[in-house]
Amino acid sequence: MNAAALYFVNGMESETSAIARGLRRRDPDLLDRLIEQYQHRLLRYLTYLTGHRELAEDLFQETWIRVLERGHQYDGKHEFSTWLFSVARHLCIDSMRKKNPVSLDGLLDDSNDARAPLDPVDIRPSALEVIAQHEHADRINAALTGIAAEYREAVVLRFQEGLTLDEIAAVTGAPLGTIKSRLYRGLNLLMPLLKGAQA
Amino acid sequence: MTRDPHQQAQEWIALTGVDGLGLDDAQHSQLQTHLRECDSCREYAEATGQVIRSLRSVPMAATPVLVRRTQARVRQHAQLLRQQRERLWMVGVACAGIGFSAAVTLPLMWRVFSWLGAWAGVSNPVWETGFTVFVIAPALLVSVLLLVRGTHVTDASGRWQH
DSSP: OOHHHHHHHHHHHHHHHHHHHHHHHTOHHHHHHHHHHHHHHHHHHHHHHHSOHHHHHHHHHHHHHHHHHHGGGOOSSSOHHHHHHHHHHHHHHHHHHHHSOSOGGGGGGSOGGGOOOOOOOOOOOOHHHHHHHHHHHHHHHHHHHTSOHHHHHHHIIIIISOOOHHHHHHHHTOOHHHHHHHHHHHHHHHHHHHTTOOO | OOOOHHHHHHHHHHHHTTTTBTBOHHHHHHHHHHHHHOHHHHHHHHHHHHHHHHHHTOOOOOOHHHHHHHHHHHHHHHHHHHHHHHHHHHHHHHHHHHHHHHHHHHHHHHHHHHHHHHHHTOOHHHHHHHHHHHHHHHHHHHHHHHHHHTOOSBOTTSOBOO
């Protein structure tokens, strides 16, 4: 490992160690900062996982409460985002089990009309641009929710959140081979669905 | 048995994205060579790139209201947990104090009851029963009072009452 890479790894370790120490102390300022830092990534993951914006927002809050309660379980040796997504995923599964005692695929069983569109960021564009953005987001949302949740999760974690395959395996608790298979199949299923929905 | 080079290339593309980041040098070089020669895999790589660009083209943001509400809830919950911990600490200290006090006073009380039994001329089982009632009576009384008032330390789900 060269010096730059070593410096980067040491820097990352000290940052995750600092997070772990803060979580053990239940430091509210640290939690405020983490909520700010991971707000978009966590909400995006939960929204794509559940397919429901409102449910995702509820789970977003519950995830941070769980992080506060179980923060001492984070060891600081791995990326915080990996642990955070894992916590969120467990909450999501618990929530769906309470609602409907089926597997993660059960997320797809709900009727489409109950599904809120995934709102793009409000950057104050013109009305036509807003409509186009919403339509574009709706098409991508429809394509993503059209594939099984386990494939969707792998694709979102890999290509939106930028997690490595090992990290996705850690989040989902699935073997690496399964993750590779889900990613490959998920991408192949998405391709025809996303045709014509390109940005 | 050697693998189908097209399937291998497509798997690498799907797993690493179009740029092939994450492949080792030999695999990366093999993929690039294959893509130069194979139209269908090149098309697959382009389609993959378009899917990834599409996925990344939908920015999704948490609203400031959601973030503020979450931060407030977390702070409130942290306060609650702190109070619970302080309460548990106080209960622990009280238990330790009671334990210490009991360890010191019980042998003395035993002697007092023994002396009273001898002085009153009652048999050993009688003053020993009296001693037992004397020791557990306060706890029994408090338990009965709490039950009568319907007061419980925890709720039905096992959470501490406040």
